[in-house]
Amino acid sequence: MNQSSPSLAELSALTLIVSHRSFRKAADELGLSASTLSHMMRTLEANLGVRLLNRTTRSVAPTPAGQRLVSRVTPLLREFELALEEVNEFRDLPSGSLRISASEPAARILLEAVLPEFLTRFAQMSVDLVTDGRLVDIVGEGFDAGIRLGESVPQDMIAVRLGPPTRFITVASPKYLANHPAPLTPDDLQRHQCISIRMPSGKPYRWEFEKHGQSLTVSTTGNLTLDNVEIMADAAARGLGIAYVPEHTVARYLADKCLIKVLDDWCSPGAGLYLYYPGHRHVPGGLRAFIEVIREMVDVA
Missing domain, CATH: 1.10.10.10 (Winged helix-like DNA-binding domain superfamily/Winged helix DNA-binding domain)
Structure with missing residues (x-):
């Protein structure tokens, strides 16, 4: 046969x-x-x-x-x-698909500015944006690029800044602070209900602080653990404890006075978000075009 x-x-x-x-x-x-x-x-x-x-x-x-x-x-x-x-390089405009792995906050940034412009300018491109809390192997899992905090980007990748440094802050609701004196130092958090976030590996995330060159890492205590910063912000606004979240995540809560910053002088900017991709292989035209739009549309100052 x-x-x-x-x-x-x-x-x-x-x-x-x-x-x-x-x-x-x-x-x-x-x-x-x-x-x-x-x-x-x-x-x-x-x-x-x-x-x-x-x-x-x-x-x-x-x-x-x-x-x-x-x-x-x-x-x-x-x-x-x-x-x-x-x-495809001989085409006037790139076509095809672009597959990107991103955290949820990074995906929101793309939706605000980059994606509308990119899809309008390059109508023959499509984007598959996969939001996942875990740090994936973008090469092994077939992604063109990933977006994560700079400290999480593998060292063998080429990284492009996606925005300004990300500042994590500690926040609590007026209701919570009415019943619990505000912490004055990171060590005071041990006496508070802290809303923890669990990493994809299963380990709790340790809160990091810095002031006058002094750095502290705190393992928090509390009876609530979540895996999404948006839900953490909502939980804190409901008076369930102190949360440690990116400042841009809680901007509307702070403006509405639903949340108040605590330990603000201990919270310093971090690395910020980066788009990254492997540098040892050909960079698709669609990805190059996407990076161009990022550099035009996103304020990285």
């Missing part, structure tokens, strides 16, 4: 399944149903005459043949993408 050569779509789908170890996640990324993707893989296996994936009700993993195939075709698929991108 003659083997039918696999298509690029089938090989790309196989690499995604192996990368995610999941039909569902790969199907979501491809815009297909899991059953359609499973049928595609069974057809590929039948045409090649070899099993590529071991399936259980809870997981999927490559067979030795599947792993070898994926390891050989992954560089080829990347070269194919680069070839198409190089052809």
Whole structure:
């Protein structure tokens, strides 16, 4: 029986399944149903005459043949993408998709200024903006770029500042402060209900302070832990404790006097947000255009 050569779509789908170890996640990324993707893989296996994936009700993993195939075709698929991108360089305007991993606050900044201008100016581009609390491997998970606080950007990446330094501040509601004397030093936080934020790794985030060259890191106490700074701000405004959040996140609460700064003289600006991307590979035209818009539209002073 003659083997039918696999298509690029089938090989790309196989690499995604192996990368995610999941039909569902790969199907979501491809815009297909899991059953359609499973049928595609069974057809590929039948045409090649070899099993590529071991399936259980809870997981999927490559067979030795599947792993070898994926390891050989992954560089080829990347070269194919680069070839198409190089052809794209001859277009007057870039086209295609741009996939970006960002924290929620970073996504909001993009929505305020950068994305409206970018999508208007480059109408043939589309943007897939994925908000996730965890720091992802943008190369391994197929992103063109990521956006995170400067201190979280991997050292082997090229970074472009997305805004001014980010200042984290401690805030509480008038209701809370009416019943609890305001802390005068970071050490006083040990006697307060502090609204903690849990990092994607599962570890609580330690609050950092600085004054006159003296730096302090505080492990806070409290009976409420959240994983979203917007919800933390709302919880603090409801009198549930003191929160440590980016200043721009609580600007409207401060203006409305729903929240009050505490330990303000201990809160110093940090690194700020950066867009970053790998410097060891070709930079797509769409990403270069996106960076140009960032530099035009975002105040980094």
